[in-house]
Amino acid sequence: MIVTSVDHTTLSSSPSDSFPAWKFRLGREPATAQEQTRFTADLARLDLGEGIWNVFNATLQTRTKHSRPLALRAYHNGSLIGLALIYECRKTGECFFDPPVSTMMDMPGIPMFVWLRYGTTVDHFTNPGFVAEGIDRQLFIEQSIARLLRHYLYGTVVEYRASAAFDGAVKLPFVDSxxxxxxxxxxxxxxxxxxxxxxxxxxxxxxxxxxxxxxxxxxxxxxxxxxxxxxxxxxxxxxxxxxxxxxxxxxxxxxxxxxxxxxxxxxxxxxxxxxxxxxxxxxxxxxxxxxxxxxxxxxxxxxxxxxxxxxxxxxxxxxxxxxxxxxxxxxxxxxxxxFIPCENRTYARYRPVAAALPLILKRSKLSPETLEPWCNLGKQPPLKFV
CATH class of the missing domain: 3.40.630.30 (Gcn5-related N-acetyltransferase (GNAT))
Incomplete structure (x- = not known):
């Protein structure tokens, strides 16, 4: 079931999962001072300062009828171990096509999730996902995507191409950073x-x-x-x-x-x-x-x-x-x-939807041919935010 009408949703691991027993929560609450201290060491690893929380908390207070930023929190044994800022978007047709196709795409009102992982605070909310001491970031990302797909039919993660992708990703080039x-x-x-x-x-x-x-x-x-x-x-x-x-x-x-x-x-x-x-x-x-x-x-x-x-x-x-x-x-x-090459990775909950995504995306405004002028532009600097 896709939950679309609540501000707070808890997503739990099931016993059959191969993942640890983590619980996830989606909500619009700002990161508290106590929560922020859980990620102090991670910010130091990423060469970031505490000021990012002011940006993210301000972003979480914004919303429209069709899109809203959400904080995705992960817990293990009651302790906060991961936090990421994502977007829930319901009106996305014009990102892919012009009218009337875009209008038809938006008619069902099915939300998708968007997680931009390149850089930090670009467009006020890009973030790599923050983890507490001792937590593997890649595991947090993988679990987060899996849990989000229980909540949404599909979603997209845009990140540096050098970072790991997970099973089921439909990969398309994205513009360089x-x-x-x-x-x-x-x-x-x-x-x-x-x-x-x-x-x-x-x-x-x-x-x-x-x-x-x-x-x-x-x-x-x-x-x-x-x-x-x-x-x-x-x-x-x-x-x-x-x-x-x-x-x-x-x-x-x-x-x-x-x-x-x-x-x-x-x-x-x-x-x-x-x-x-x-x-x-x-x-x-x-x-x-x-x-x-x-x-x-x-x-x-x-x-x-x-x-x-x-x-x-x-x-x-x-x-x-x-x-x-x-x-x-x-x-x-x-x-x-x-320039850092980036990639648009789209994930879907069901196989038929996943199978249709490459056909749709490759004919959309996000097709490789459309974005090609701004991909692979030149010298790549050392990566810090993979």
């Missing part, structure tokens, strides 16, 4: 030297009245309003299953009073032109979301200026890397120093 590796980068001049015309683009932005502001904590209200308006008028290229909740997540992220939150804002003659929001966590800067106001005649390379400013910030704070998340435009691709 971009990284700026700062190892050995002595100054911003080292980064600027990578492209001959980058200095010219910085100068043009300034000459056109461009200004970059780096804001820690919450954005000022007037900039939040401008950013949300830009999000609301954005033409979506690659639509996510949780797209209808994106504006809510963005608002929550822009409003957070936390010095771990870093917003790099581009202004043109004092008017909002665009921004990128990051989480400064551990030894890295993690891009969460961003948007540009396309009502400007031109933003005069505001995007490149923001990326350069992110490198300056990272160097000033002795960070090792900037995780920029999915690369789906040429400007971003040119500014990265490395």
């Amino acid at each position: 971009g990284v700026i590796d700062l190892d050995g980068m002595a100054s911003i001049d080292s980064y600027l030297a990578r492209a001959k015309n980058l200095a010219r683009k910085l100068k043009k932005f300034r000459n056109k009245g461009g200004e970059i502001r780096v804001i820690q904590g919450a954005m000022p209200p007037e900039l939040i309003a401008a950013a949300l308006e830009a999000f609301d008028t954005l033409t979506i290229g690659v639509r996510t299953p949780f797209q209808d909740n994106y504006l809510n997540m963005a608002k929550a992220g822009l409003s957070q009073e936390s010095t771990d939150k870093v917003h790099i804002v581009a202004l043109l003659n004092g008017r909002y032109a665009g921004h990128q929001s990051f989480l400064h966590s551990g030894d890295g800067l993690h891009c969460q979301a961003g948007v540009f106001d396309r009502r400007h005649k031109s933003t005069y390379h505001a995007y490149e200026n923001i990326i350069v400013s992110s490198v300056e910030y990272a160097l000033e704070h002795n960070l090792q890397r900037i995780d920029w998340g999915p690369v789906i435009n040429e400007t971003k691709a040119k500014m990265m120093t490395g």
Whole structure:
């Protein structure tokens, strides 16, 4: 049975399972301070800071009629041993097809789960899944998928291609995740030297009245309003299953009073032109979301200026890397120093559904042919979040 109408659901192991006797719980409750301490050692292993909990807890407070983030908790003998943030999505047709096919797909209202495991806090909720001391992450992931398939008919896990896949996965390429590796980068001049015309683009932005502001904590209200308006008028290229909740997540992220939150804002003659929001966590800067106001005649390379400013910030704070998340435009691709191949792995509860998935997905907007321009883009940096 698919449970679709409750906020809290417990999924238990059965005696016939080959897994340990773990219990799982889906819910919208934020991670408490006591729960967070269970994963302190894991955050250290992943080079992450405690600030991620502020992001995840804020995300859990958002929802729409068709999508909601959920915390998946795993317990063994009553103790919390694993935690992951996933999405439950009911209106996903437009991610795969245009109308009228997308409309027909959404008619049954059957929910799916989405777990994005590449990077951390990209789109406000990507996460590798966190485990308590002594718990194997791969076992937690495998058990989590198995339990989620008791709750949902199907679901997708997007992760780095180098990570382990499990039985029954329908695998398709996904767009690369971009990284700026700062190892050995002595100054911003080292980064600027990578492209001959980058200095010219910085100068043009300034000459056109461009200004970059780096804001820690919450954005000022007037900039939040401008950013949300830009999000609301954005033409979506690659639509996510949780797209209808994106504006809510963005608002929550822009409003957070936390010095771990870093917003790099581009202004043109004092008017909002665009921004990128990051989480400064551990030894890295993690891009969460961003948007540009396309009502400007031109933003005069505001995007490149923001990326350069992110490198300056990272160097000033002795960070090792900037995780920029999915690369789906040429400007971003040119500014990265490395790319991590990712994979979309879809799982289904029943064999007939699993057998049909490859036929459906390979004809959809997520087909290899559609995403191919943004896959296998180049040099791969060392992996930290497998």
